[in-house]
Amino acid sequence: MADKILKQIKVKVWRQKGPKTKGKFETYIVNDISTGTSFLEMMDILNDNLIREGKEPIAFDHDCREGICGVCSLYVNGRPHGPDDDVTTCQLHMRKFKDGETITIEPYRSKAFPIIKDLIVERNAFDRILQAGGYISINTGGVPDGNAIPVSYDDAEAAMDAASCIGCGACVAACKNASAMLFVSAKVSHLARLPQGKVEAARRAKSMVAKMDELGFGNCTNTGACEAECPKGISISNIAKLNREYLCAKIKD
Amino acid sequence: MFMSSFMKSSIGRKVLVSLSGLFLMVFLLVHLAVNLTLIFDDTGDLFNQAAHFMATNPAIKIMEPALALGFVIHILYTIIVTVSNYMARPARYDKRNSKETGGWPSRNMFFLGSTILVFLVIHVWNFFWKMRVSGDPLLDHIMIDGEQMENSYNLVATLFKTSYIYSSIYILGVISLGLHLSHGFWSAFHTIGLNNDVWMPRLRNIAVVYAAIIAGGFIAIPVYFMIFF
Ligand code: SF4
Ligand code: FES
Numbered sequence: 001m002a003d004k005i006l007k008q009i010k011v012k013v014w015r016q017k018g019p020k021t022k023g024k025f026e027t028y029i030v031n032d033i034s035t036g037t038s039f040l041e042m043m044d045i046l047n048d049n050l051i052r053e054g055k056e057p058i059a060f061d062h063d064c065r066e067g068i069c070g071v072c073s074l075y076v077n078g079r080p081h082g083p084d085d086d087v088t089t090c091q092l093h094m095r096k097f098k099d100g101e102t103i104t105i106e107p108y109r110s111k112a113f114p115i116i117k118d119l120i121v122e123r124n125a126f127d128r129i130l131q132a133g134g135y136i137s138i139n140t141g142g143v144p145d146g147n148a149i150p151v152s153y154d155d156a157e158a159a160m161d162a163a164s165c166i167g168c169g170a171c172v173a174a175c176k177n178a179s180a181m182l183f184v185s186a187k188v189s190h191l192a193r194l195p196q197g198k199v200e201a202a203r204r205a206k207s208m209v210a211k212m213d214e215l216g217f218g219n220c221t222n223t224g225a226c227e228a229e230c231p232k233g234i235s236i237s238n239i240a241k242l243n244r245e246y247l248c249a250k251i252k253d
Numbered sequence: 254m255f256m257s258s259f260m261k262s263s264i265g266r267k268v269l270v271s272l273s274g275l276f277l278m279v280f281l282l283v284h285l286a287v288n289l290t291l292i293f294d295d296t297g298d299l300f301n302q303a304a305h306f307m308a309t310n311p312a313i314k315i316m317e318p319a320l321a322l323g324f325v326i327h328i329l330y331t332i333i334v335t336v337s338n339y340m341a342r343p344a345r346y347d348k349r350n351s352k353e354t355g356g357w358p359s360r361n362m363f364f365l366g367s368t369i370l371v372f373l374v375i376h377v378w379n380f381f382w383k384m385r386v387s388g389d390p391l392l393d394h395i396m397i398d399g400e401q402m403e404n405s406y407n408l409v410a411t412l413f414k415t416s417y418i419y420s421s422i423y424i425l426g427v428i429s430l431g432l433h434l435s436h437g438f439w440s441a442f443h444t445i446g447l448n449n450d451v452w453m454p455r456l457r458n459i460a461v462v463y464a465a466i467i468a469g470g471f472i473a474i475p476v477y478f479m480i481f482f
Binding site: 075078079083104106109110111112178179209210213216217218219220221222225227229235236237241243244245247 | 259267
């Protein structure tokens, strides 16, 4: 069955020349988009039109286009990654939109993710949080036997679930407090559940939370907007685990 | 050192909000238990004795400043957290359509809390202030079991019986409280780390039950007076 064609859609997008300049919304018309088109392909088509008209194309982040890199940070129709559940923007398709619809595309808005240009935001705040403790220190040498250290099935599963976080920042974008707790908790609880990560668990929780606070993310109030919008379905149970890890580490100080 | 860095961290502040919140939740249960004597004894003796006990018992006297402190910490740290949350998103979205798994109250805790605070001021002014500080003509002295005490029942019952406006304010305040608690209860446990996948649905359900008991119990009082008097 051939895909339906959206005869005309209006795309209302945030245009901003640079980090310091004032931005504003511009509305563009795009004709004849197949519903089988991915959202980013629609953006490519729109950009192609803009270039042909001699206008500046819209800057937006994208890389893998298969839902694993977490770079495609668009806020579409009031939701990070747009109107579909458990997908990244690059996995979103035009079948989720109606003919004649106005689609609003905004950059992620948070103090810790400043806008670089149009829809691109600077998300190295996440990298800095990871550098603060989201790793395991080991000496180089021969590769150890993976099965030499026993890990319970439940821990392995929970750690794997948390590890599926791709660092896309949708949790921050969706949260009314622009809090990074879901991201940080995914990293902390992923590593704290495994024997290799437990060794540094206390130091990790403290330094990652301190970095998160320092970078200007908000405070979590447990609304759960993050888990509702996370493309990987990371649960806020991880946040309870982070709170527990952090409190235990602080009390021991 | 521990306390200062802890209380400046996001989680530390939230833990203070949670612990003070949990303390206030225990207080609410005691408060409700005392107040329900209003509708179980129309002579007012039971309530007067309970009120007299609350006003004179040394253990309760110690708890009173602790309770005030509980409120102060809860309110102060919520304001700090809310202001810093506001600053974390300097530019607002044009359109917002996200769903929270915590529902409407979870998004509006500060609004609900502020409503409760307004109600609390009216409430303290109407009852606590008159009983403990200023006095009121309705608080005549009576004798129960050979002990002299103020007729607190008279003050409370008269206000509920005569003022529909006050009763309505009371009911609205309590509804805000119920909504606040339906999120606050499980959220407090979550923030101090006592939650996981198994307990998440349990705590959320217990939160609803707890909120319903508190809200239902307090609302029953003005409703009782409005219907039967
Ligand atoms: S927790 Fe989810 S929403 Fe947040 S960064 Fe990771 S994958 Fe993205
Ligand atoms: S472009 Fe990599 S996740 Fe979307």
